[in-house]
Amino acid sequence: MREGNIQVHSDNILPIIKKWLYSDKDIFLRELVSNSSDAIRKLERLAGMGEAEKDDAKPFIHVFVDKDDKTLRVEDNGLGMTEEEVEKYITQVAFSGAEEFVKKYKDQPGDEGGIIGHFGLGFYSAFMVADKVEIDTLSYQKDAKPVHWQSKGESAYEIGEGTRTTRGTTVTLHISGEEVEFLEEGRIRGMLRKYCQFMPYEIFLNPKAPEEAKEGEEAPAGSRPVNNPHPLWLKAPKDCTKEEYEQFYTELFMDFNPPLFWIHLNVDYPFNLKGILYFPQQADKVEVQPGEVKLYNNQVYIADNIKEVVPEFLLLLKGVIDCPDLPLNVSRSFLQNDGDVQKISRHITKKVSDKLHEIFNNERENYEKYWDDIAPFIKFGCIRDESFYERVKDIVLLKSINGGYKTLMDFPKDKDNQIFYVSNLDLQAQYVRLFKEEGKDAAVLSHMIDSHFISFLEYKEKEMKFVRIDADISYAVKDGEAGGNAEAVASSFKELLGKDDLTVKAERLKNSATPAVMLLEENARRFQEMSRMYQGGPAAPAPQGTLILNLENSVVQALPTLGKDRAALLSRYIYDLAQLGQKPLTAEEMSGFMERSAKLLALAAGQSETSGTAAPEKE
Structure with a gap:
């Protein structure tokens, strides 16, 4: 067995770097401006250590867009580069000048974290949008000579003496024909705002002298920095x-x-x-x-x-x-x-x-005022991170149907440690009214995340259960036992209704004005809602409700005394009202409800249900 080395050809690897180095093409501008920022920061560090001369020049980064010349330039007055440094940092792909600088001066006082670059590849992002890139640079070092470098994004490049007369670096991109969008000033301004909005040195786009503004007018856009260096x-x-x-x-x-x-x-x-x-x-x-x-x-x-x-x-x-x-x-x-x-x-x-x-x-009052806005965030955080729940469970609030807020642990529970809740105040209004009339409380959990949060709480707090207000007639709204005739009343009503698959029960409710309520079993309803939420899977069957007749209601009590047709009409209408108190009616159900409403109005006016003539007083 023998050993060998994998051969990597620069002619092949540079196009790959150009194409796949970054996920977004407009990153190139961030990389070039970041390099300029690094150059200025390095110069300040060196000046602070006495290794570079201090001057009064204000640091700047200029970006020029020339649509006619099809060029984009990024210029700075940082430390610049010598020819040797250009050869080292530009032509050797992946050699990081920032990394070497930090390593060299790591023991010197100062904030080495201010140097942005890490890998030395950022410069080559320019070739994602340019056919040709030029560098003109002059180092801060004494007697340094200006350097000019250029390449068309291939393995070959040209380097020689340049013409720059001031310290710093200018990178000129000759934008390719397919990337002309990067010659639009508005496009470049947007990119600078996105990527460079808070860079530590002022950035000017197509800078203009302040004196170009007329007296009393705002200075031209180019004379104002596009960024905020002091966030x-x-x-x-x-x-x-x-x-x-x-x-x-x-x-x-x-x-x-x-x-x-x-x-x-x-x-x-x-x-x-x-x-x-x-x-x-x-x-x-x-x-x-x-x-x-x-x-x-x-x-x-x-x-x-x-x-x-x-x-x-x-x-x-x-x-x-x-x-x-x-x-x-x-x-x-x-x-x-x-x-x-x-x-x-x-x-x-x-x-x-x-x-x-x-x-x-x-600030408990403010916390309660904020709760409706911050509750989704806190609940989502609890579900996603159980350690976060352990931190905040004592300050999780539940909103009451009676107004105000209580912590999870302080919220009223029934004898079985159940918390009743409302998921829709409008649809469940009659149940809310029943609870309020009896001085009972329920939590308002109407956000889309609440169904998940309820399941999470029941998982974490094993003794705590949540029951929607329409899932059970609790002891809170029942008025004693139903009595011996309850089963007969329920059976007779079911026969009048003609719905063999409907479960009907009779109870004595404390509120006599309510003829009936529809209940949905908690677990079946949750399963059906979860199935509806995850589209694409098989839909769970709609939960079968239970109709609870109120034996204390005068209309329910009068049903046995009415003729069969009128009793059937009222029975169906009671069923309609119970459904309306629990969910929206379908189009077919609503049509039937409107028809029955018209018949009842006619009866109330003393007219026949069909002909409009006076109806007999008794059947």
Whole structure:
């Protein structure tokens, strides 16, 4: 057996890098601007250590779009490069100048985390949109000569003496014919706003001198930076005002409804983590509204909603997370799921639960006011992360049909440790009325996540059960035993109704005005709702309801004294009302209900059901 080496040809690998290095083409601009930011940061570090001359030049990054010339340029006044450095960092794919710089100066005072680049491949993203790329650079080093480098994205390149006279670097992209969208100023401005909105140095797009503005007019767009180099999350929380937090929220998400509250993350040890998480108002109280958590690395945008860093349930929030310690892969677009990331995720979860406890304990009135908006987030968090549930279970609230809120443990339960609840206040209005009249309570659980949350609570709290208000006539609304004639009344009513498959029972309800109610068995109804939720699978059969006649109701009591036709009409109408109190009627059922309503109106007016003539007083 012999050994050998795999041969890799540069002619083949560079096109692969150009095509597959990044998932989105517009990433190239972020990479080039990030390189410029690194160059300025490195120069500042060197000047601070006395290894570079200090001057009064203000750091800048300029982006120029020339549609006529079909070029896009990124220029900075950072430390620049010598010819040797260009050969080393540009022509050797995957050799990272940032990595070498950090390693060389790791023992010097300062924040090495400010250097963005990690892998040295970002520059080559330019070839995803350009046929040709040129570099003009002049190093900060004394007696350095300007350098010009150019390549068409193949293995060959040209390098020689350049013409640049000031320190820094200019990268010129000759945009290919298929990518002319990147010659539109509006497109580039949008990309800078997305990826570079909070980079630490001012970025100007097609900069113009301020004096070009006429007196009394706003300065031209090019004379104003497109980014905010000092985002709010970099300030200490104690130095931030309520107005600043709300203004930053609006600027970031274009949401003009102020957030409920926020959490300012500011951690230096054991990892570097800063950011602000906002709890937004929920516009839709029925469905969960997705949030948006932006991930940054040293103020450079990476991606939205990375669940490896931000727990999935926290993605219902809005905010920013800036963590230079995150391990990023070559594209800076996907995270490596390692132990450090898990620690960061757990820390964010802990800070969120701490904030919720703080508001609950110190601002209980506000906490209850916020509850309808934050409940979906908290419930989803409990379901997704049981450790989060253990942290917040004491501050989970249930909204009462009588108004107000009570904690899960304090909410009234019946003798069997059951909590009655309402999933739709309108459809279940008659059951709510029955409970209220008896001074009883039920929880309002009407959000789409509540069916899952109920099952989760029953799993976690083995002794606790939830029963929808229309699933059982509890002792709360029954008025003693039904009596000996209950079975006969139920049997007679079922015969009049002509529904052999319907279960009919007779009970004495405390509210005599209600002739009947329809009950649905809890487990069967839940199964049917779950089946409906997951479309594509076999639909579960509709749960068979049980009709409960009220023996205390005068109409039910009068049925045996009426003629068969009129008793059948009233029986069917009572059944209609019971169904209406539990669910919407189908088109066919509604048509029948309207027809029976018309007949009853005619009878009430003393007319015949069919002819409109006066009806006999007795049958």
